[in-house]
Amino acid sequence: MLLQPESPFEFKEFNENSLIKKDIKTKKTExxxxxxxxxxxxxxxxxxxxxxxxDSIMYAKRIQEGMMLKEKHLHRLFPKSFILFKPxxxxxGDFYWFTKIENKIIIAVADCTGHGIPGAFMSVxxxxxxxxxxxxxxxxxxxSVLQRLDHKLKKAxxxxxxxxxxxxxxCDGMDIAICCIDCExxxxxxxxxxxxxxxxxxxxxxVIKGSCYPIGGMHLEPVRKYESTIAKxxxxxxxxxxxxxxxxxxxxxxxxxxMTKKFKSILVKTTKHSMQTQQLELExxxxxxxxxxxxxxxxxxVGIQL
Numbered sequence: 668m669l670l671q672p673e674s675p676f677e678f679k680e681f682n683e684n685s686l687i688k689k690d691i692k693t694k695k696t697e698x699x700x701x702x703x704x705x706x707x708x709x710x711x712x713x714x715x716x717x718x719x720x721x722d723s724i725m726y727a728k729r730i731q732e733g734m735m736l737k738e739k740h741l742h743r744l745f746p747k748s749f750i751l752f753k754p755x756x757x758x759x760g761d762f763y764w765f766t767k768i769e770n771k772i773i774i775a776v777a778d779c780t781g782h783g784i785p786g787a788f789m790s791v792x793x794x795x796x797x798x799x800x801x802x803x804x805x806x807x808x809x810x811s812v813l814q815r816l817d818h819k820l821k822k823a824x825x826x827x828x829x830x831x832x833x834x835x836x837x838c839d840g841m842d843i844a845i846c847c848i849d850c851e852x853x854x855x856x857x858x859x860x861x862x863x864x865x866x867x868x869x870x871x872x873x874v875i876k877g878s879c880y881p882i883g884g885m886h887l888e889p890v891r892k893y894e895s896t897i898a899k900x901x902x903x904x905x906x907x908x909x910x911x912x913x914x915x916x917x918x919x920x921x922x923x924x925x926m927t928k929k930f931k932s933i934l935v936k937t938t939k940h941s942m943q944t945q946q947l948e949l950e951x952x953x954x955x956x957x958x959x960x961x962x963x964x965x966x967x968x969v970g971i972q973l
Contacts, residue, residue, distance in 0.1 A: 853901065918956040918957045
């Protein structure tokens with residue numbers, strides 16, 4: 668049964684209450700609609716900004732890849748070779764570099780501070796400096812190259828107490844292994860900053876270690892001197908350059924780092940295969956070890972057969 672107001676006053680009060688309720692409902696609806704419109708605009712704006720960011724990073728990737736020679740160029744110098752390159756993000760803080768000057772081939776692999784966009788900026792700077800020092804200055808003395816690289820990197824970041832105090836001093840730098848291969852004398856000259864060179868000859872692995880300090884970063888030593896090591900090689904010997912990303916990957920049954928010892932063991936076990944097969948085996952091992960874990964760092968391994 669529909670209840671009716673018993674007096675004009677009650678009817679008026681009833682009508683006013685109905686109008687108030689209707690007005691409140693209308694305002695709530697309008698407020699909800701405004702919030703939905705605002706939320707949709709925010710979502711559209713975020714999608715647009717994310718697309719712009721992704722487009723920028725993809726463009727940065729093309730720039731970085733354009734500054735590094737392709738694997739086919741390495742094959743012209745060493746037909747039996749490979750480049751295993753797996754950035755953690757779209758762009759990488761690792762880079763490889765090589766060139767030929769007369770009868771000498773210079774090849775380097777570097778691991779810059781950080782990964783992603785900050786690491787990529789460092790890698791682009793490193794590639795430019797290597798071009799200046801080796802190609803423009805025609806410098807094939809690998810220890811001298813590292814000395815010059817360290818000097819130029821410090822200069823680029825103005826590492827000085829004039830600009831930085833102890834709290835704000837930057838640690839940007841890189842670890843690098845560089846080798847000059849003399850094709851006429853069958854000798855290789857190596858120099859490194861916290862990155863080794865792996866040399867396999869007659870199925871025996873020799874680890875040639877570099878200096879214990881990096882390129883750039885904070886200079887805690889009064890003087891840095893990058894030493895060089897000279898070794899003979901024979902046809903069929905293999906050289907491997909790498910960043911620390913492969914060995915530092917977490918995974919396996921106990922979710923631990925793969926470690927350098929296991930990485931070296933993989934190199935020795937697979938050295939009987941062709942370089943292409945060895946690359947595939949390294950990729951398989953890395954994938955199996957990583958499994959569902961996030962990639963820890965940029966990964967770069969360069970292998971060449973002399």
